[in-house]
Amino acid sequence: MQPGKLRGLDRLVDNTGHFCMLAIDQRPPLLELARARGSSDVVGDVVELKTAVLAELQHHASAALIDPWTALGRYQAIDPRRGLLLTLEHHCFDESPDGRRSRCIPDWSVERIARAGADGVKLLAWYRPDAAPRVRSDQERFVEEVGTACAEHDIPFVFELLLYPLGTDTGEIALDPARRSRMVLESVERFADRRFGVDLFKVESPFPAASLPHPDDDDGSHRATFAELDRLIDRPWVLLSGGHDRQSFARALRYSCDAGASGFLAGRSIWWDAVSLHPDRHAVTDRLRDDAAPFLDRLCELVRERASGWRAQARSLGDVAADGAPSGGPPW
Numbered sequence: 001m002q003p004g005k006l007r008g009l010d011r012l013v014d015n016t017g018h019f020c021m022l023a024i025d026q027r028p029p030l031l032e033l034a035r036a037r038g039s040s041d042v043v044g045d046v047v048e049l050k051t052a053v054l055a056e057l058q059h060h061a062s063a064a065l066i067d068p069w070t071a072l073g074r075y076q077a078i079d080p081r082r083g084l085l086l087t088l089e090h091h092c093f094d095e096s097p098d099g100r101r102s103r104c105i106p107d108w109s110v111e112r113i114a115r116a117g118a119d120g121v122k123l124l125a126w127y128r129p130d131a132a133p134r135v136r137s138d139q140e141r142f143v144e145e146v147g148t149a150c151a152e153h154d155i156p157f158v159f160e161l162l163l164y165p166l167g168t169d170t171g172e173i174a175l176d177p178a179r180r181s182r183m184v185l186e187s188v189e190r191f192a193d194r195r196f197g198v199d200l201f202k203v204e205s206p207f208p209a210a211s212l213p214h215p216d217d218d219d220g221s222h223r224a225t226f227a228e229l230d231r232l233i234d235r236p237w238v239l240l241s242g243g244h245d246r247q248s249f250a251r252a253l254r255y256s257c258d259a260g261a262s263g264f265l266a267g268r269s270i271w272w273d274a275v276s277l278h279p280d281r282h283a284v285t286d287r288l289r290d291d292a293a294p295f296l297d298r299l300c301e302l303v304r305e306r307a308s309g310w311r312a313q314a315r316s317l318g319d320v321a322a323d324g325a326p327s328g329g330p331p332w
Contacts (some may be wrong), residue, residue: 001318004154005199009236009310011119012083012156012200014062017309019200019238019263020300021083022061024053025122026267027069027091029243030275037279046070049275049284051077056288057271058082060296065122065265067091068108072116085158085265086118088146089125099131100164101138110149120156121146122202122265126164129186140190147197158265160202160240161187181206181225189232192316199317200310201237202265203229205256209248215255222255230260235317236310241266246295253299257307264303270296 013019027046034045047070054077058064063083066072078084088108094101102125113121123146125139143159150157163183184206191198205212206225213222230237239256241249241264249269253261274287 001314002151002154005150005156008083008119008156009199012063012085013263013310014300014304016304017262017311018062018300018303018307019236019265019310020062020296020303021065021085021238021263021265022053022057022063022270022296023065023240023265023267024050024071024271025065025067025085025087027067029268029272033276033278039279043070045278047074048281049278050074052281052284052288053271053275054078056285057293057296060293060300062263062300063119065267067105068116069105083119084117085120085122086113086116088113088121088123093126096135097167099128099135099139099166100126101135102126102142110146110153110155114153114155118155120158120200121150122158122160124160124162127161127187127190128163128166129183129190131166140196143191143196143198147195150199151197156199157197158200158202159191159196159198160265161191162204163187177207177211180208185225185228185232188229192232192234194316199235201233201235202240203233203237204240204242205252207252209242209244209252212248212251212255214251215258218255223259226255226259234315236262236313238263238265240264241269243268243272245269250299250302253302254306257303260308260313262303262307262310262313264299266299270299 030046030049031042034042039045050071051074058079065085067087088104090103090105110121125143127139147157206229239253239261246269253264271292274284274292277283277287
C-alpha cells in the first residue's frame with residue numbers, strides 16, 4: 001500500500017483502529033439556518049457555528065471533516081492529534097432532468113488538499129444507476145479523475161455516494177425499500193471497481209434508517225442486505241448519518257458494524273439539535289457539551305464494541321504495509 005495512504009488512514013482512526021469521525025463540512029443546511037435566523041453575515045455565522053462544533057466535539061472523535069470554504073481559515077482550531085479530512089466537492093451541482101453532475105469547489109484540488117497537510121480527501125458524488133447513461137458516464141469519469149489524483153499525491157480517497165430525487169421522484173426518493181436497497185448496492189458495486197481508486201467508502205444505509213427494526217427483531221433480511229453491502233465494498237467503509245434522528249442512526253450503525261463497517265463519519269445526527277439554537281451562542285455551546293458530546297461518545301463505544309478495525313477490512317487494498325520505496329537502494 002502506498003505509504004501516504006497507509007499513514008493517512010491510520011491518522012483517521014482511533015487507537016483501536018476504528019473510524020469515529022465527525023463531519024462538519026455541511027454547507028446548505030447551515031447556510032439556510034443562518035438565513036432563517038435573519039443573519040446579517042450568513043457565512044460568518046456558519047464559520048462561527050463550525051468553530052463551536054469543532055471546539056466542543058473534535059476531542060471526542062478520531063478525526064474531523066471540514067470544508068475549505070468556511071472552515072479552512074479556522075485551521076488553528078484543529079487539534080493536530082486528530083485526523084483531518086478536507087472536502088473536495090462543491091455544494092452546488094448541475095441539475096437536469098437526466099440527473100445530477102458533481103463538480104469540485106472552484107480553485108480547489110486534490111493537490112491543494114495534500115499540500116494543506118490533510119490526512120485524506122473526501123468527495124461526495126450524487127449517483128443514480130437509472131440516470132441517463134451520459135450523466136452516469138460523466139459522474140464516473142469525475143470520480144475516476146479524483147481517484148487518480150489521490151494516487152498521484154499519495155493521499156487516501158474517501159468516497160461518499162448518495163442517491164437523489166430524479167424525474168418524477170418527489171421529496172424523499174420515491175422508491176420502495178427493496179428498490180432503494182438494490183440501487184444503493186448497485187451504486188456501491190459500480191464504484192468498488194479498482195479503477196476508481198477508492199480507499200474508504202462513506203455510504204448511506206441501504207434502508208431508510210427510521211424503517212429499520214431493532215437488530216434483535218430482524219428476520220434476517222436486513223442483516224443480509226448489509227452483509228451484501230460489505231461484500232461488494234471489499235475494503236474499509238463507514239456509515240453516514242444523513243441527518244437521521246439519533247435512535248435511527250444508532251440502529252443503522254449497529255447493523256453496519258455487525259456486517260463489517262469500521263465506524264462512522266457523521267454530522268447532523270450528532271450536532272444539529274445544538275446548532276439549531278443559533279444565534280444563542282451560550283445555548284449552542286451548552287447543548288454541544290452536555291448533549292452532543294455524550295451521544296458521540298456512545299456512538300464511539302458502539303463502534304469499538306461491534307465493528308471491525310480498518311486493517312481487517314482492507315481486502316482489496318493490497319498488503320497493509322508501506323510500499324513504493326524508490327529502487328536502487330538508499331540515496332547515501
